Amino acid sequence: MVIFSLEMIANIITIFLYLYLATNNYYIVDGRITSISQDLDDLDLERQLKLINKPPLKTIQADGYIVDCIDINKQPAFDNPLLKNHKIQLKPSFEVTSTKSTRLSSIVFEEDLCPNGTIPIRRTTKDDLIRAKMLSDPNAGILNKDIPGRHYAGLNLNKDGTPYYAISGIIDTYNLPVQNADQITSAYIYLSNQESVRDKNIIMAGWEVHPRVFGDGKTYFFIRWADKTKNKGCTNLICPGFVQVEPRFHLGKPVAQTSIYNGKQFELKVDIFLDSKTNNWWVRLNNISLGYYPGILFSKLAFANLGGWTGMTSTPAAIHSPPMGSGHFPDNNLYRTCYFRQMSFQTSTRTNLGPVKNTYAVASTDSSCYGVEYTGFNDPIQGYAMLFGGPGGNCGQ
Incomplete structure (x- = not known):
């Protein structure tokens, strides 16, 4: 009979442990068990960060993150092979009507933020990339309309063969609570061209609370694009596509001031326009042209056949839907209900x-949770207006 000492037993256990870890893609460093695949993922993330974060000419410490001033000709958009030889269009070739409002103060454009010839870009972190990879569809999954847990309340332009080239609206802006990182509550305008979900081409812009994308529960102005035919698209600058020209504002900046129920209101004026001379789709915020999506990004967006103004919420299975808008149903009061105007x-x-009549359809996917009240044209200040939103809850589950 072979008698093993405690030391021999400990050595045998150690050998078996190392063999197990090695055959299951793990190793030990300084007493810490590490996954080989995790280590490779970290290396991959570091490589991606080097590609995304360009060498800055100036660095600015913002509230909890870093903003880099990047040469406008070396911005992330030009990492897209389709834009390799793209010539930057510094301003639209058309005149856009500006709308004055005493409430358009929730976004601040900072003069002399970056040197001439540069644009400000929020520095991407490893956590940003990890959150992006954790999305169910990292390209454009949040644009998929018919999925469980997603609800809409708004007004859609008719899909009747009419080509749409621009859409605008002033959006009342709130900060509403969500229960976890995968919930969304938002309000936006959009233009889209599609015959089926698989070939959807879309651009949207508005405000959103979405911790999985932005990392916290604050309200953010966002832009988003997708070409489902190519399975491409993303929010803001997560992937290369949007060409920024505005030097006083960076995407990924939280909205500092949001509306208070039955109190002071704050708004965002948002526009999406096609420049017919260049086929670039411009995005404007508070009467300022931020930049554009080059038409070459899209497989079929020479014009849109759909568009609209909408509130949207999304929630994982078995979790109650978050509130939308102001968190209250429309009651014909612009101080208590979230709205689009103009x-x-x-x-x-x-x-x-x-x-106007016969050009749109009002839609709410669950009237027990969210409502829509389209008031049409009211006066020169409100223009064409719509109230929407609701408390959420057990919606269609």
Whole structure:
């Protein structure tokens, strides 16, 4: 009979442990068990960060993150092979009507933020990339409409063969609570061209609370694009595509001031326009042209056949839906209900039109949780207006 000492038993256990870890892609460093695949992922993330974060000419310490001033000709958009030889369009070739408002103060454009010839870009971190990878569909999954737990309340332009080239609206802006990182509550305008979910091409812009994308529960202005035919697209600058030209504002900046129920209101004016001379889709915020999506990014967005103004929420299975808008149903009071006002769109005439009879449809996916009240044209200040939102809850589950 072989008698093993305690030391021999300990050595045998150690050998078996190392063999197990080695055959299961793990190793030990300084007493810490590490996954080989995890280590490779870290290396991959570091490589991606070096590609995304360009050498800055100036660095600015913001509230909890870093903003880099990047040469406008070396911005992340040009990592996209489709934009390899792209010539930057510094301003739209068309005149855009500006709308004055005493409430457009929730976004601040900072003069002399970056040196001439540069644009400000929020520095991407490893945590940002990890959150992006954790999305169910890292390209454009949050644009998929018909999935469980997603709800809408808004007004959609008719899909009747009419080509749409622009859409605008002033959006009342709130900060609402969500229960976990995968919930979303938002309000936005959009233009889209699609015959099926698989070939959807879309651009949207508005405000959103989405911790999985932004890392916290604050409200953010966001832009988003997708070409489902190519399975491409993303929010803000997570992937290369949007060409920024505005030097006084960076995407990924929290909205500092948001509306208070039955109190002071704050708004964002948002526009999406096609420049017919260049086929670039411009995005404007508070009457400022931030930049554009080059038309070459899209497989079929020479014009849109759909568009609208909408509130949206999303929640994982078995979790109650978050509130939308102000968190209250429409009650014909713009101090208590979230709203869009100065709603307009353009067709082939390229003049601003309002949603009138036979040009739109009002839709709410669950009237027990969210409502819509389209008031039409009210006065020169409100223009064409819509109230929307609700408390959420056990919606369609």
